[in-house]
């Protein structure tokens with residue numbers, strides 16, 4: 001990365017991947033291109049309070065209108081757009097058809113196409129996560145991403161705490177975090193550049209290519225993890241700088257964990273294609289194995305390590321354009337990583353349709369059915385095409401598109417055109433898009 005300013009022609013760049021503009025409450029709501037988010041938070045241990053000042057620079061695309069963004073925090077002490085105060089009634093959440101908790105904030109100010117602006121927010125920071133839980137029982141041994149409401153409710157990424165955009169948009173995030181009066185030593189774990197500005201004060205700069213699902217940030221009591229670093233030289237790949245933070249209760253040595261990760265890199269480069277970053281940052285915690293993937297990083301239990309690392313290929317290497325498309329990250333990862341010892345059953349076309357990918361572009365829910373069901377979409381295809389051909393077609397899709405974005409119709413089209421198997425369109429129609437009735441006729445010129 002150079003320090004050169006990014007030159008973007010209006011209407012090009014990330015805005016091309018945004019959902020379409022939409023009328024809501026008499027406002028023409030338009031997606032934006034966020035350029036940067038800069039935030040400064042102070043956490044006061046004695047007062048049990050945190051306050052944040054955040055500044056979001058953004059541009060409109062070729063359509064003027066009312067800008068769309070999100071932040072799940074609810075109470076603001078100051079809101080300014082280009083230095084002019086707004087009321088909280090002017091940045092309300094609106095449902096654009098995405099449903100509960102997938103609402104977007106609409107700025108109730110009509111702004112011209114291609115113009116640049118700054119939104120400044122000040123707020124006491126609270127955890128906006130819904131207390132409602134929808135956790136699903138699991139068999140206790142199968143590793144995965146968080147299999148609770150945590151990983152599948154909308155609004156759990158950067159927008160949980162800071163102003164941010166949907167996953168189609170890359171933006172530069174820089175945060176300063178200060179902890180006051182902590183009775184114990186605190187440590188920051190993050191997949192950005194961490195600069196210590198003073199006692200319990202850090203600045204974290206994340207790369208400009210990061211999206212709302214990319215940054216990892218954890219502030220926790222220091223001293224629980226030991227650290228090791230290494231340079232991996234995977235077979236057929238570029239060197240990767242590895243940082244391992246390991247909790248003692250995990251019961252593994254750094255040498256064991258490093259060797260295991262090195263083996264996974266060799267395996268995934270061979271099976272899927274190149275790793276698109278030069279770094280992997282992993283925090284391994286005790287516990288049942290659930291974890292979360294970030295770009296070039298994970299915070300995970302030991303049992304989920306392989307699953308989370310594979311998201312460096314599917315999920316955070318090749319990336320879902322919209323949250324709707326994220327079913328594939330989990331389904332393919334479960335199919336190739338987690339279920340190797342258990343036969344995954346093909347789907348029965350007499351069963352009712354299931355939605356894994358909503359056709360509403362503003363939906364930000366990942367259906368619970370993704371876990372355990374989505375992998376059966378691939379088992380259904382493999383039963384018709386053979387396992388080896390399916391894997392080769394997925395590898396080719398990855399190699400053609402990573403580290404960019406994919407959509408669900410794009411992978412459907414790729415698999416169908418590569419493998420020429422009608423069941424692929426049938427299984428997507430009924431068990432990915434959740435449509436009843438016959439699969440639509442093949443559109444003319446569908447395969448290039």
Ligand SMILES: [Zn+2]
Pocket residue numbers: 144145293307308311329330333
């Ligand atoms: Zn996962």
